[in-house]
Amino acid sequence: MELSLATRVVAAHTVLEVGGEVDVYTAPKLRERITELLDSGVTAVVVDLARVDFMDSTGLGVLVGGLRRARAAGATFGVVCSRESLLKIFRITALDQVLPLYPSVDAATAS
Amino acid sequence: MATVRLEFTPEPAHVRTARLVGVAVARRAGVPDDQLDEVRLAIGEACARAVARHQRVGLRDVVAVAFTDGDRYVVQVWDHAGDEEQITDEEQITVDVSASLLQAIVKDLQVRPLEGGPGTEVQMAWPVRRASRLGR
Structure with missing residues (x-):
């Protein structure tokens, strides 16, 4: 399944809904979209992975890069993920200690 | 023993094809269903690593993969690919994360x-359940 990207605004946060597979082929499109949001002046980004069924190390690298860019721009950056197969790769790589992870969009936008 | 071989030009788009083929062969070989997600991830990581190594040095030679059911x-x-040029910070994160993932999810991993030439081989192996092997 190809990557799908859509944005919506929830409680003053821009939620980037990601679906499909985030891999070495599609991850650059995610990186580009996150960069566009930050460059456009968005100050609170939430990347919602609820409809992602596969993610590899390239996708993880893009999320870490997004966090860095957000911090440099003075914006907040959160990731919504409740799928166990994805949470497992965050834990294996210890990125659950780096990326602000939330179980739901409500939790991310309330922070 | 049966082997499926795949060769592809070093383009990220083809990594997904390798994952799909690899999981199909794994299922037929009798890899337990609860390990197929890890097989898919590991094949993707190893192929993406090979593609990235070729791309960093501008090498257009094909990446080769063999899936062996035994x-x-x-x-x-x-x-x-030979020695790599300097890579960016984000690429380095991906390289480090990819290595961590492969080491964690593949118990039998050799790199x-x-x-006789530049390049590397990544070999990964998983146990199979003989009773669940298909078509035998």
């Missing part, structure tokens, strides 16, 4: 230089 399910990925 006493174990064995996946081998070969690249032919070694190719004999």
